[in-house]
Every structure is written in C-alpha cells, then in structure tokens.
Amino acid sequence: MSFDTTSHAAPSTAPSAGAQPETVQLLDPAGVLQENDRTAEFLPTIEALSDETLRQFHRDMVLTRRFDDEAGNLQRQGQLALWVPSHGQEAAQVGSARASRPQDHLFPSYREHAVGMVRGIDPVDVVRLLRGNTHGGWNPAERQNFHLYTLVIGSQTLHATGYALGITLDGDYATGDPERDTAVITYFGDGATSQGDVSEAFVFAASFQTPEVFFLQNNQWAISVPVATQSRTSLHLRGEGFGIPSTQIDGNDVLASYAVTLRDLDAARSGGGPRFIEALTYRIGAHTTSDDPTKYRTDAELQSWIARDPIVRYEAYLRGRGESDSFFAAVEEEANDLANDVRVRTLALEKPSTDLIFDNVYSEPHPRIDEQKEWLSHYESSFGESA
Amino acid sequence: MTNTLPGTAETAAPTTETLPLGRALNAGLRKAMSDDPRVVLLGEDIATLGGVFRVTEGLKTEFGAKRVIDTPLAESGIIGACIGLAMRGFRPVAEIQFDGFIFPGFDQITSQLAKLTARHEGTMPFPVVIRVPYGGHIGAVEHHQESPEAYFAHTAGLRSVSPSTPHDAYWMIQEAIQSNDPIMFFEPKSRYWPKGPVDFTAPGAPLHASRVVRTGTEVTVLGHGAMVSVLLQAAEIAAEEGISIEVVDLRSLSPVDYGPILESVRKTGRLVIAQEAPQNASIASEIASTVAEKAFYSLEAPVLRVSGFDTPFPPAKLESVYLPDADRVLEAVDRALAY
Numbered sequence: 001m002s003f004d005t006t007s008h009a010a011p012s013t014a015p016s017a018g019a020q021p022e023t024v025q026l027l028d029p030a031g032v033l034q035e036n037d038r039t040a041e042f043l044p045t046i047e048a049l050s051d052e053t054l055r056q057f058h059r060d061m062v063l064t065r066r067f068d069d070e071a072g073n074l075q076r077q078g079q080l081a082l083w084v085p086s087h088g089q090e091a092a093q094v095g096s097a098r099a100s101r102p103q104d105h106l107f108p109s110y111r112e113h114a115v116g117m118v119r120g121i122d123p124v125d126v127v128r129l130l131r132g133n134t135h136g137g138w139n140p141a142e143r144q145n146f147h148l149y150t151l152v153i154g155s156q157t158l159h160a161t162g163y164a165l166g167i168t169l170d171g172d173y174a175t176g177d178p179e180r181d182t183a184v185i186t187y188f189g190d191g192a193t194s195q196g197d198v199s200e201a202f203v204f205a206a207s208f209q210t211p212e213v214f215f216l217q218n219n220q221w222a223i224s225v226p227v228a229t230q231s232r233t234s235l236h237l238r239g240e241g242f243g244i245p246s247t248q249i250d251g252n253d254v255l256a257s258y259a260v261t262l263r264d265l266d267a268a269r270s271g272g273g274p275r276f277i278e279a280l281t282y283r284i285g286a287h288t289t290s291d292d293p294t295k296y297r298t299d300a301e302l303q304s305w306i307a308r309d310p311i312v313r314y315e316a317y318l319r320g321r322g323e324s325d326s327f328f329a330a331v332e333e334e335a336n337d338l339a340n341d342v343r344v345r346t347l348a349l350e351k352p353s354t355d356l357i358f359d360n361v362y363s364e365p366h367p368r369i370d371e372q373k374e375w376l377s378h379y380e381s382s383f384g385e386s387a
Numbered sequence: 388m389t390n391t392l393p394g395t396a397e398t399a400a401p402t403t404e405t406l407p408l409g410r411a412l413n414a415g416l417r418k419a420m421s422d423d424p425r426v427v428l429l430g431e432d433i434a435t436l437g438g439v440f441r442v443t444e445g446l447k448t449e450f451g452a453k454r455v456i457d458t459p460l461a462e463s464g465i466i467g468a469c470i471g472l473a474m475r476g477f478r479p480v481a482e483i484q485f486d487g488f489i490f491p492g493f494d495q496i497t498s499q500l501a502k503l504t505a506r507h508e509g510t511m512p513f514p515v516v517i518r519v520p521y522g523g524h525i526g527a528v529e530h531h532q533e534s535p536e537a538y539f540a541h542t543a544g545l546r547s548v549s550p551s552t553p554h555d556a557y558w559m560i561q562e563a564i565q566s567n568d569p570i571m572f573f574e575p576k577s578r579y580w581p582k583g584p585v586d587f588t589a590p591g592a593p594l595h596a597s598r599v600v601r602t603g604t605e606v607t608v609l610g611h612g613a614m615v616s617v618l619l620q621a622a623e624i625a626a627e628e629g630i631s632i633e634v635v636d637l638r639s640l641s642p643v644d645y646g647p648i649l650e651s652v653r654k655t656g657r658l659v660i661a662q663e664a665p666q667n668a669s670i671a672s673e674i675a676s677t678v679a680e681k682a683f684y685s686l687e688a689p690v691l692r693v694s695g696f697d698t699p700f701p702p703a704k705l706e707s708v709y710l711p712d713a714d715r716v717l718e719a720v721d722r723a724l725a726y
Contacts, residue, residue, distance in 0.1 A: 134508070136505075136507055141510065158495065159499070161467070169453050170475070362504060
C-alpha cells in the first residue's frame, strides 16, 4: 500500500473493468430463494444466518415503514415542516446496514431512516430535524457511527472517503483483527451520481484504495427527473469506469443487500480497496411531502414496483420457512407502539432555545457571535414579561 | 532553524533567523507536524514537488507520504476529504494551489465545513486549515492573482487570517493548526520571497489580534497581507512630507480585532483601509461601517477605502494599475486630511 500516488499501480485484485455481472437477486418477488450460478457465492452467507437474525431483518423493515408512515401523517397534520419518505427502500437499507460491524462508519444522505434505526438512532431525532428543531439531530459517536444526514446531494460521499482515508492512515484495516479492521459505507442516490463530488469521491477512493463501500440506492427518480436523464449507462458501470469493482443488486431483496454488502465490506476492510453497489429499488412515495409524483410518473409504473414490495417478499420467504403468524403479529404490534411513541414525543417537542442560533457555530469563543448573542438577549428582555 | 528550548537561552544559539515568508511557513508547518502526529497535509503537487511555491518542500521526505499527501486534481475532493479526516480526529491542512482555484471547493467549504460544527451541536470539532496563496503582484495569468477573502469572512463558521511577515507566518500557521475551528489561511504570495526576521521563541500576537506596526498621529492606515508593506512604504513617503501615519496590520480578517483599530482611530481621527480585493461588499467595507458606528465622534473625516476596482482582476500588464500602491494610498490620505 502506498500513499504516494506517483507510484500507484492498478490493484491486482480488481476484476477486469467493464465486467457486467448480472443483477444479484436472492429472493424473487414471490419470496422464493434463487439457487443458481449467480447466487451460489452468496447462499452460504444466507444459510449461516440464525433464525433470530432473519426475523430481525423483517422487524427492522416493518418498524421503519411504520415510523415512516407515522412521520408522513405528522407532516400532513402540520407537525413537521417536511417529511422524506423511505417507503419501498427498506430492504436495500436494512440489508446493507445489518452487514456492517459496530466499528464501521455509515454516511447517509437523508432518506436512510432504516439504516439509522439499525444503528440505534432515536427516530424522534429525525423528526426533530424535519420539524425544524435542529440541523443535526444526534451525536454519531453515540449512534454506532451513523453520521448526520447531509442535504446537499452527494457531499457526504467525500466526507466518507476522507474518513476512510483516515482509516488507512491509522492502519485500522487489513490487520486481520475483526474488531479493529474498519470500513465505511456511504449512501447516495441516482441523482447524486451526476454531482461532481460523487465522481471526485470515486477518484479519491480509487487512488487511495480506501476501505469503503459506495452504496447507491437507484430509486429511479431524482424528484421528477428519471434516471435515464442522469446516465445513459447502467449506474454500476460508473464504478467500474473509476476502477472500483461494482455489483448491481435487486435492492428490494434484503438478503441480496445483506450478502453483497457483507462481501464488499469484508473486501474493503481487508485491504481490497473500495467497492460499489447499485441497488435497484423504487421510491414508492413522493420525493418529499412537498412533491406530487403523479405529475411525472405513471400509475402503471408505481403498481409494477408495489408488486415487488420488499416487505411482502420477505414475509413470504419467512412464512415459507415456517415462521408463525404470532411472530408477524408481534412485530405489527411493536410497530404500532413505536408509531404511537413517536407521535406522543413529537407533540411534546418544545421550541429550541434561541441559544441554538449562536452556540457551537464555532468550537472556540468568537467575539462577534458572543456580542450578537448578548444583543439578542437584551433585545428580547426589553419587551419585558409580556413578550 | 534553531531548536532552543525554553530556559536554555543563555548558552543556546541565536533564536532568530532571517527567512523568506515561504520558508517561514515551511518551518511553521514542520514544527506543527513535529508537535502533533495528527497533522496531515493534503494538496495538489505538495508532496514530491513541494508545492508550486515550494512551501511544503522537504516535508514529505521528513514525515513520509502518509502525512504529506499528493491528491488528485480536485479541490472539492480535497476539502471534502479534509472534513472526513477531521471526523476521524486528524488536523488536516489543505493547500489550494492558487486563489482562483478555491471556487471548485467553495461548496464543501461554505455548505459543509463551515456548518458542520453547529450541525454537530458541539460534539465534533473541525480543525481544518485551508491555505490559500492569494493576491497579485506576480504577473500571473487569469485566476492566479485574486483576493477572495470576503466570501469566506461572510460565511459563519469559518475564521480567516492573513500574515504579512515571515515571523507572523511562522507562528500564525501553527496557531491556526492548533485551533479547533476551520481556518482560511490567506498567504500573500507576492511576499513569499522577501526575507524578514523570525524569532522561534516568541510569538508575535495572538492569531486573531490586529496590531499597530508603525505609530503615527494624523491618519491611521489599515490593511493585511501584502498590503501591509505598501502601507509602510506610504507611511515612509508621507513622513518625508511631514505627515504622520499610523499603520495597523489587520492579521485576522474574521473575526476582526477592533480594539487596536478603534484605539488608533480615536487617536488620529482618520482611517484609510487598503486592500487588493474589489471594493464592493468587501472586508474594508465591513470595517469602515463598524468604525463609523463605534468611533463616530472621533472621526474627522469619512473612512476611506483604497481597493482593487470592481472588475475582474485584469491581465498582468495592467495589474500595477489595478492594485493599490503607495501613491493610491497617499491620495486617499490626502483626501482624509482635507476634511
């Protein structure tokens, strides 16, 4: 390994550029496990999963969807400024997040509610962000390294790459120690692939062979613009073009998401350099609650993706393995309890203190900020008790 | 450089050397990297070549390719990577090759780096230094002689500083690296080569302090970076004509240290602010406005600005017309004295 870019040779472990492997799908839309040449590599990974882990995938997806629905309702009732629905993308998110290890760092865009919940965020913290109570929401160090949402499209891919570069500088990869070797996942969407920052992240990641998985959720639409306007090639080919081994998966298949991400994270953390996963999925809901998707996409297209729903598919798979009604009922009840708890705590949220405007703009004291904070305090108190 | 330790001065070698500003920066970076293993340098051509101005020369040899990193040619990538490195606990120092190349990184600086401390609500500092060789006087092509400081002074969450002497360059780069806030470090590239004394044992002034560098009684002139030497030259010429000028080196563009500025203006009653940057919505404009508010009854004349014109930086053959020189400063001094 070398940080001297003048002496970089092409990584010998990389598959030949331009390879176009078929889409990896382990569960078909009916929930039937696919056993064929394409899936053979991944089936042992799935067979090794405990019943408890398999149930956890379902629970993660159902809880996130119920939370997502409830947050959308709260927005419609005027409690949130905006909501960003994740409905339809749960399998891509849960599978990839469950493949990560505790020491890994995950850099989301802003629709990764399921990833965040897997890593232990309080869903009300996402609500606080979209209600207008904060620009942040949580401390990543206390949320299993699930970093803050980033609203400027694609910016986080560079932060993730810089973080992963730091892992290489520290030597916290390729040691063979499973509790030390660290990898990074960065999430982004099909629209983001047009941003220069994403291309620059690919370049830096490839040049420095960072331990990093670029996880693209291609949900087909960047607000109203279809993916064909972003790219005339299949997006996973973008990764190959940068020298990053890339795989396209069925993003509505939680098992494919899990197995492929696990393989790629392990490759990255063991010194194999970055990997790219394109998860084909669909945003069933609107881009945000400010959006009206009926203006740009057809009902037939929507219905075709509803028929490939990730939760329905996975429930069929679990039932095929003999999972009982009582399990699904218990998850449903837990989801309702979660939604109710989120609603109660959202309604109890108070307006933040005006100190939030000034505090932490800088880490160290700043005379101008202090002066303006003090001025506001005097100004507000000048109105007396009746203000 | 000498390595005098505190308390050993009696028998040690001299603690002052005469160095060009660029070499003083090099020495300051070397000291910062020796003091803290988390300091890493990133930039285009900074490692093997030592930077196009050679400010990082020799540092890769001394500290290795893991601490002095040649990056791909992508400014947004450099800044974004620095952000991620800061999240990992490093203290990255980015070099932007020329002032005019800061703009491909502008979004990562203003939308991300500047806001991330607040977004994290105090749980994560962002000690990133962005070195920017700025300004004219070197006869270079378009995009290589600009003064973009005001964009960054306007952005909350950033600090901006600019040394004018080798001594300040040596100390201020170290203080900037020690700061837990993102700092734009504007290096007056035309001053990279002239030599000046550097005392390795005694810092000049705190990072965010402005400083009187020549005392006078009739007019205060204020500037930063390369403009300070122009102001000192103007003060020298004025002295021959019997006019006493006080010169203030701004040093910190954001936040501005108004204490010495206001004290000087209350004494002289007149202020001329000089800068290479265009005048409209500039740092000089902000200081003029603040001084008018805070020292209104001390002023004998309006605060005057001497700036680049509100045009793109011209082709090099015209830069001497565009850039304020001692004559342009003295023209404003005369106008101030005429009130």
